[in-house]
Amino acid sequence: MTREERRRGRDETEEERADRMWGELIQEVRVAQTGVQILFGFLLTVVFQPKYTRLADVDQVIYIVTVVLGACATGALIGPVSLHRLVSGRRVKPQAVRIASRLTFVGLVLLLVTMTSALLLILRVATHDAYVPYLVASVVAWYLVCWYGLPLWARHRYTSRTDERD
Template identity: 40%
Template sequence: MAVETEKQRWQRNFADLLQELRVAQTGVQILFAFLLTLPFSNGFPKTTEFQKDTYVVALLAAAAATALIISPVAFHRALFRQGRKPELVRYAHSMATGGLAFMLISMVSSVLLITDFILPRPVAFVLSGLTGVWFLTFWAALPFSRRNWADGEDDEDDEAVPDRDASPRS
């Protein structure tokens, strides 16, 4: 089996990250589109000030998530063919993480908006809190708890962002 060069590893890490961003991008775009059309629906004028404020939080968080998740494309265009793949992978990793955080805020705010519209507010808060915990469980707690589990294989090469102190080999 051939040994992967440092350059190949950075290229693979970037390709892996782009695949992850494609999944996240689809979800945030659907949510953002829904939120953009919501004020034009018949029931929206019946919302309370709290619901309108919650809507604004959800909308702005979806916009921020969209910007962050798409930003690696613009960064790649700016650095194209400059041999700066390590910098690009690190930047894209940070932007993807930030995008997921804003997507979480937007999702929980959207759940709060809708549940508050149809259920009593205390129930809406509980359901929104449970939604946040649910997302955090699968997006943060489980993945981070898995990082230290040993499965007998060397998973070091499968990390999306290699060690920042690693010097590139020629």
Template identity: 45%
Template sequence: MNVNGIETTCLDRPHPAELPDAHDQWNFAARRETPTQRLDRNYAEILQEVRVAQTGVQLLLAFLLTVAFTPRFATLTEFERRVYVSAPILGAAATALLIAPAAFHRLVFQRRLKRELVLASSRFALFGLTLLMLSIGSALLLILSVTLGAVPAAWFTVGALGWFALWWFVVPMWSRIRNSRC
């Protein structure tokens, strides 16, 4: 493409997503951090968050995968079997999303798509945490159903899911809304 008599390629022009936004301007003023440095920091922070969740989902999934091979598995009710099936499926789906930032990074490496990588990784992490919460809830429902019965198990599981949702989603969103400036 010819711009002002100078031949350019797509690599010479900034992508619209690379133009500084309000967050970039604040970060530069407060931290002397360029937009690229901010994206690098944001991606590193997402990876740290995902590492914590990956450990939990991997342990949960390993536990769930062994349950079907225990002698007690044959005594599960139809309801408990369905709950069991949902737990590792949700855990596997959470695992996929929590590992997705690494795969995404590998496929867009050196393509100048860091902003897209950060946005996609953030979404992967959020949806992965949601699926992890549901997998934990399913595993809890299964264990409590076997030990206490279906009705008390359902009540305790709803309470536990509410507890997770409170701390993982409601409190952060409340803080975000309460402290929004615009």
């Protein structure tokens, strides 16, 4: 095996790679879909609660924005499934994997914003304290570290080194 083949990591055709990547992507999407669907379902019930009409106008706006963001996140995270169904058997899996991957990334960003907005609303209603923005900012920072910072650090750290074993 040549040095270049070891760097690639796998001896697979473009179609085999697309099949593997599709399976991995769908597993990842299942986790995010479940979370966003549960959150979205709970959000939909809030407007039917008696306390909703007593919310401040700002909190009602935050709620509406949160529901719309949740709907958009749900659409983006379910999008890969629909994409797969519509292009299945058309010999475009490598392209479909790239599109589905982008949809998933957009869905995760929308999920981050939805969760942030929901947390803001809940903490505003539950506490009415001035420290709410700091709590929300801290949680968002944590999400950014876990969802983007650590993965990007690992990608940089482990893919930019030369193979020192040679």
